[in-house]
Amino acid sequence: MGSQLLDAPALPADLAFGLLAEVSADQHPQKVSLIAGAYRDENGKPWILPSVKEAKQRLAADPTAHHEYLGIAGSPAFLDIARSLILGTEVAERSNVASIQTVSGTGANHLAASFLARHLKPQQVLIPDPTWVNHKTVWEVAAPAVAQKEYPYYDPDTRSIKFADMIATLETTSQPNDVVILQACAHNPTSLDLSRDQWKSVAEVARRKKLFILFDSAYQGFATGDVENDAWSVRYFTAHLLSSPDPDQRIPGLCVAQSFSKNFGLNGERVGALHVVAPPDVSLEGTHSQLSLIARAEYSNPPRFGTQIVQTVLSDPGLRQQWQQNLNTMSDRIRSMRKQLRARLEALGTPGEWSHIDSQIGMFSYTGLSAGQVARLKQEYHIYMLPSGRVSICGLNEGNVDYVAESISEVVKAGLT
Missing domain, CATH: 3.40.640.10 (Type I PLP-dependent aspartate aminotransferase-like (Major domain))
Incomplete structure (x- = not known):
């Protein structure tokens, strides 16, 4: 009876988190992760928003702060x-x-x-x-x-x-x-x-x-x-x-x-x-x-x-205004990376139309790359993205956008589908 209860079928690993584990294990010096839906700064690092940092400092200095339960419905x-x-x-x-x-x-x-x-x-x-x-x-x-x-x-x-x-x-x-x-x-x-x-x-x-x-x-x-x-x-x-x-x-x-x-x-x-x-x-x-x-x-x-x-x-009005500025910092950097990736792909004569990268909105881009092209980018160039061709623009920065664009261009020119 016990063996039957524990005989649950094994499920495949979560796609995105499985790829993130592969990125972590990859020791290639030029690896690029374009997977996670999380903002990264120009150095590819998580960014603590200045408004959030200030709020944390205020909470740390508050003598009434504690770690008791919230109600079931929250605050x-x-x-x-x-x-x-x-x-x-x-x-x-x-x-x-x-x-x-x-x-x-x-x-x-x-x-x-x-x-x-x-x-x-x-x-x-x-x-x-x-x-x-x-x-x-x-x-x-x-x-x-x-x-x-x-x-x-x-x-x-x-x-x-x-x-x-x-x-x-x-x-x-x-x-x-x-x-x-x-x-x-x-x-x-x-x-x-x-x-x-x-x-x-x-x-x-x-x-x-x-x-x-x-x-x-x-x-x-x-x-x-x-x-x-x-x-x-x-x-x-x-x-x-x-x-x-x-x-x-x-x-x-x-x-x-x-x-x-x-x-x-x-x-x-x-x-x-x-x-x-x-x-x-x-x-x-x-x-x-x-x-x-x-x-x-x-x-x-x-x-x-x-x-x-x-x-x-x-x-807090002051912190809220600062948060609005932080949002602009993040969204402006993402827009800049979109423009740079598109410009480089076009300058390299990459087959296809790439204006959609610049016109899309938010942290992701649905590039139009095929599953085969995505696989080759991972295997040969150590560039990671979802099989659908969705990339997180947050993973791009001044230090890797040329490499990513050149890699994509080479794969697309090779005609792999």
């Missing part, structure tokens, strides 16, 4: 700030919202999937193709009874969004109360975002089909340096699809899985929140208690330290 002050950051102060104050602190954005996505599977009971969750590698795993583990359906998002031939196909799929395959996953900004892995008119079209389909929206917001402020602009889609849906007293003019609700890993450089601190927004005549008391029950069973209490850092920065 109320942090949740107020987090809610206002993503929804905007005006929308947050007039909206019907239940919020709970989570173990970063992954925890927020998992908590949302578990809660919605139990209480909304959707037939399907509609997931963009392609998407963040963990979306499918989260729903497979947290909500195995909910069928996963992909909707088209990216056209590799034109390197653009398959918007007409996306809308057609949502129109024809979705059922009322189905969950649709949307990335608020800096779409991972394609780095292509919908225009505002396109967002409005998606909102209209969601309203007409009565779909429940799950926004994944991992890059607010990091995508463009503009905190308000990066939250536009979430705020539009919240303001226009949930406030009407007429049920025909609204959707069942929406969730926002919010991460502070990228925009604060706090990847290891796991700071996040989940916000459930409902129409004004819906009570969220039960929602909050059910979310707390799941959280209690899974991890009991959320982390405190990173939460205090975010709360300190965003509640």
Whole structure:
């Protein structure tokens, strides 16, 4: 009996973390990692944001600071700030919202999937193709009874969004109360975002089909340096699809899985929140208690330290202004690296069209390189990226961009597919 219980099938290693382990073991002096979704400075090192460093110093000097448990739902002050950051102060104050602190954005996505599977009971969750590698795993583990359906998002031939196909799929395959996953900004892995008119079209389909929206917001402020602009889609849906007293003019609700890993450089601190927004005549008391029950069973209490850092920065006008400048520093460096990589590839006469590298947004680029080309870059040049050809632009700097461009150019010219 015991051997049967322990006879679980072995699963393949996580793709991204498996590659990171290979990078760590690689002793080649010119190795380049373009894998991790984490900011790196010009020297290829993790960057502690000056605003974060100052907040840590203040916390260290605070004689009242301690390491006691937070409540199950987390810090109320942090949740107020987090809610206002993503929804905007005006929308947050007039909206019907239940919020709970989570173990970063992954925890927020998992908590949302578990809660919605139990209480909304959707037939399907509609997931963009392609998407963040963990979306499918989260729903497979947290909500195995909910069928996963992909909707088209990216056209590799034109390197653009398959918007007409996306809308057609949502129109024809979705059922009322189905969950649709949307990335608020800096779409991972394609780095292509919908225009505002396109967002409005998606909102209209969601309203007409009565779909429940799950926004994944991992890059607010990091995508463009503009905190308000990066939250536009979430705020539009919240303001226009949930406030009407007429049920025909609204959707069942929406969730926002919010991460502070990228925009604060706090990847290891796991700071996040989940916000459930409902129409004004819906009570969220039960929602909050059910979310707390799941959280209690899974991890009991959320982390405190990173939460205090975010709360300190965003509640102090001076630190908040400094944080905005830090966001500009990161987003400006990424834009510069995009331009340099494109310029070098074009100067080398690399076959193909490379303007998409410069026009995409956020930390990633969907380069268009094939799995075979990616494999050769790893084997011969010690340049690591995901098999899809997605690269983290953060891994580029003045010291390696020439080498990366020359390597890519040689592989593409070799004609390997």
